[in-house]
Amino acid sequence: MTTFALPIPKRPTHPTGILNWITTIDHKKIGVLYGVTAFILFLTGGIEALLIRMQLAAPGMDFVSPEIYNQLFTMHGTTMIFLAIMPMGAAFFNYLIPLQIGARDVAFPRLNAFSYWTFLAGAIMLKSSWFLGGAPNAGWFGYAPITEIAYNPGHGIDFWILSLQVLGIASLAAAFNFIVTIINLRAPGMTLMRLPVFTWMTLITSILLVLAFPVITVALIELMFDRFYGMNFFNPVRGGNPVLWQHLFWVFGHPEVYILILPAMGLVSEIIPTFSKKPLFGYPVVIFSGIVIGFMGWMVWSHHMFTVGLGAVANSIFAITTMLIAVPTGVKIFNWIATMWKGSIDFNKTAMLYSIGFIFLFIIGGLSGVMHSSAASDAQQQDTYFIVAHIHYVLFGGAIMALLGGVYFYFPKITGKLMDESLGKINFWLTFIGMNLTFFPMHFSGMDGMPRRIYTYTSEMGWDLWNLISTFGVFIMGAGILIFVLNIVYSYLRGKESGNDPWDARTIEWAIPSPTPEYNFKKIPLIHSVDAFWEFKRNGTPIEPASGASENSEDEKNIHLPQPSYWPMVVSIGIMLAAYGMIFGLPISILGTIIGFIGVYAWSLEPVNEPEQH
Numbered sequence: 001m002t003t004f005a006l007p008i009p010k011r012p013t014h015p016t017g018i019l020n021w022i023t024t025i026d027h028k029k030i031g032v033l034y035g036v037t038a039f040i041l042f043l044t045g046g047i048e049a050l051l052i053r054m055q056l057a058a059p060g061m062d063f064v065s066p067e068i069y070n071q072l073f074t075m076h077g078t079t080m081i082f083l084a085i086m087p088m089g090a091a092f093f094n095y096l097i098p099l100q101i102g103a104r105d106v107a108f109p110r111l112n113a114f115s116y117w118t119f120l121a122g123a124i125m126l127k128s129s130w131f132l133g134g135a136p137n138a139g140w141f142g143y144a145p146i147t148e149i150a151y152n153p154g155h156g157i158d159f160w161i162l163s164l165q166v167l168g169i170a171s172l173a174a175a176f177n178f179i180v181t182i183i184n185l186r187a188p189g190m191t192l193m194r195l196p197v198f199t200w201m202t203l204i205t206s207i208l209l210v211l212a213f214p215v216i217t218v219a220l221i222e223l224m225f226d227r228f229y230g231m232n233f234f235n236p237v238r239g240g241n242p243v244l245w246q247h248l249f250w251v252f253g254h255p256e257v258y259i260l261i262l263p264a265m266g267l268v269s270e271i272i273p274t275f276s277k278k279p280l281f282g283y284p285v286v287i288f289s290g291i292v293i294g295f296m297g298w299m300v301w302s303h304h305m306f307t308v309g310l311g312a313v314a315n316s317i318f319a320i321t322t323m324l325i326a327v328p329t330g331v332k333i334f335n336w337i338a339t340m341w342k343g344s345i346d347f348n349k350t351a352m353l354y355s356i357g358f359i360f361l362f363i364i365g366g367l368s369g370v371m372h373s374s375a376a377s378d379a380q381q382q383d384t385y386f387i388v389a390h391i392h393y394v395l396f397g398g399a400i401m402a403l404l405g406g407v408y409f410y411f412p413k414i415t416g417k418l419m420d421e422s423l424g425k426i427n428f429w430l431t432f433i434g435m436n437l438t439f440f441p442m443h444f445s446g447m448d449g450m451p452r453r454i455y456t457y458t459s460e461m462g463w464d465l466w467n468l469i470s471t472f473g474v475f476i477m478g479a480g481i482l483i484f485v486l487n488i489v490y491s492y493l494r495g496k497e498s499g500n501d502p503w504d505a506r507t508i509e510w511a512i513p514s515p516t517p518e519y520n521f522k523k524i525p526l527i528h529s530v531d532a533f534w535e536f537k538r539n540g541t542p543i544e545p546a547s548g549a550s551e552n553s554e555d556e557k558n559i560h561l562p563q564p565s566y567w568p569m570v571v572s573i574g575i576m577l578a579a580y581g582m583i584f585g586l587p588i589s590i591l592g593t594i595i596g597f598i599g600v601y602a603w604s605l606e607p608v609n610e611p612e613q614h
Contacts, residue, residue: 102187361397437473
């Protein structure tokens, strides 16, 4: 039998410039790519929000058309959740997890690169809808039946469906990678109960991703079949059930809230002990609370559906579970407060200010969330601006504040330079004040009956003042974010050298040079406690190399690291083209599928390293 093999281009050995970033499989560079991309997309989501607030600044405004307004609030929500907060968390996962567990990279470096390029492909696809016939316009939750082809004949919803499926592939690839990395690549002595809290929250988040994204994938496939092939999963005229979409979406959607907030909780749990000069109070309880949150997150989805008509029994059960899930969240808050209690708190560090701001704002968001556990109260607040206030206190006041604090905390580890604390304080206070001016008045406008997703209103409704204050707050918050961008650029170019351990930190990522060497650890450490680096500095407990680790200071030349690869990006390009082809024609899908198969073929046969290369 005759066989033949397709020639495979050699792996790039020492790429430089842009090729270095395109072919990298180094978890640190992928983390930077995730972070920069997500922040740029965060800015686009902020611009969309600014346009929404301009339209609502005063009664009867005609700043944008009703259709563009619908597209703006849909794209804003989808962008902030799927293209900003999630990948910002993934940026920290990528950069920090191998460093915190004493590993040289993630378990599957090329899969890690694939997850980034596929995320970028999904983001490009969603954002390109603005220029290719209209953006999605049915809300970030895409309630049926307004997403059906009969009521929404353009391609906007098609872009939304397909881009979310592409983004789901990226999320699943990353989640499996981090689960395997955390379980299998921990340094000797690092038992599960010696893991840093951020690593624990990453593990729980990854498990939630693996379990939650298949649910939304099923819902999106059913909606795609309705729109593309005339099926009737959600079309009530032909026997479909629109409420089925709500169940599928929120079975995914509420775990998604914890996918967004658990990484933020992990970052805060690293920052507060460091700047309180105390170990985290109740470390095992904080971990257990995170596990309980991840478990109970599957039991509360129908509190989004109290007004659907599920009946008294269902409403009562989900009201109880919604009250109960507040308990582990409250436990974490008390743990953070107890950590600060009688600690030597450094209020001059911007990262600490953001962490304290996170606690304050997340408490407000949590309290308004518990209010929704009462079905009777929820019936009054449902689909009003009270809900908009709640979700923003949780996701901006919670997730974004903690992520910005994480940037200030870990910027020295990434760049070897300190961010400017004076600019940092201005950034924090503008963001904090602007956030409260923007979203707190929405509680009042919501209780006054202002519906969410409303395009305009009349002065007789009495909402003028609250909307004007909210719009004013957006500009203050935007100024704070611009100061943050300025601080990043200034500190990267002219910041002070940080040294390896500028914060007197606790965990082992601070025991290695800053910025981090390509190989992370010259010697894989042996771990004796949760706060291993503090133990070393306080008590002299050595972070000694594990048995078999090299003692030779020159041996970094012989550390084996996998080489860069083109193929993760090639496979992602194939997936993106195949998805575009579902909208613009079968030939594009066929081309994308061929490119994807070539990429997978080459990836599977690619040697780990070219001969004689390390």
